């Protein structure tokens with residue numbers, strides 16, 4: 001019984017990430033809005049990633065579509081991604097950027113990135129990506145040593161270790177320009193943020209739940225930003241820097 005409850009509050013059968021109650025509705029959104037528009041190389045990358053043992057880590061296709069739209073709406077040219085994995089959100093960003101746009105992309109694991117790289121190359125956007133293998137925190141600190149990087153980024157997508165989100169925010173807020181956007185992924189954390197701490201939940205959900213709650217509280221009261229919580233995928237909090 002407990003195991004069954006666990007599955008019910010986690011990602012549905014671990015087959016996809018969505019907070020929608022009905023799988024049929026999610027499928028409807030994908031089939032009517034996302035898949036007909038999905039770039040051929042994004043599709044290839046997504047299908048390859050779905051077969052990877054950690055495939056569930058990837059940004060889901062409806063969220064990828066949202067990121068692509070946001071990057072275009074704010075006319076972003078210089079962006080950053082923290083947590084690349086095989087590159088689904090990276091490719092959706094790269095495709096939205098102008099030809100001379102740039103993404104500073106960070107991940108501790110280059111092998112993951114290299115799995116998706118052939119599809120990024122096929123899409124003709126690999127030249128926009130500056131991939132850095134390493135831990136994000138020291139790389140952000142290094143960027144901050146150069147005054148020219150402060151306020152230089154139009155968009156930053158944060159999708160790595162949840163226990164560091166607050167540390168990332170303290171740095172990224174200085175790197176994004178006023179009027180620019182930061183997207184923090186997984187901020188609804190399978191819905192566990194709204195449930196009691198002793199509710200049945202998958203181990204990894206339990207492990208990081210308090211960090212996600214802490215960052216959500218912080219963002220809600222940070223006067224340097226306006227925020228908007230969007231229940232797409234596992235929840236993305238958009239933060240627009242205002243001062």
Ligand SMILES: C[S@@+](CC[C@H](N)C(=O)[O-])C[C@H]1O[C@@H](n2cnc3c(N)ncnc32)[C@H](O)[C@@H]1O
Nearest residue numbers: 057058059083084085089107108135136160161
């Ligand atoms: C959820 S996945 C990213 C998914 C990706 N955005 C996508 O669309 O497929 C998280 C990634 O963060 C990376 N990561 C975890 N901790 C990190 C850290 N401290 N610094 C940099 N990358 C990290 C992992 O290697 C993993 O590839």
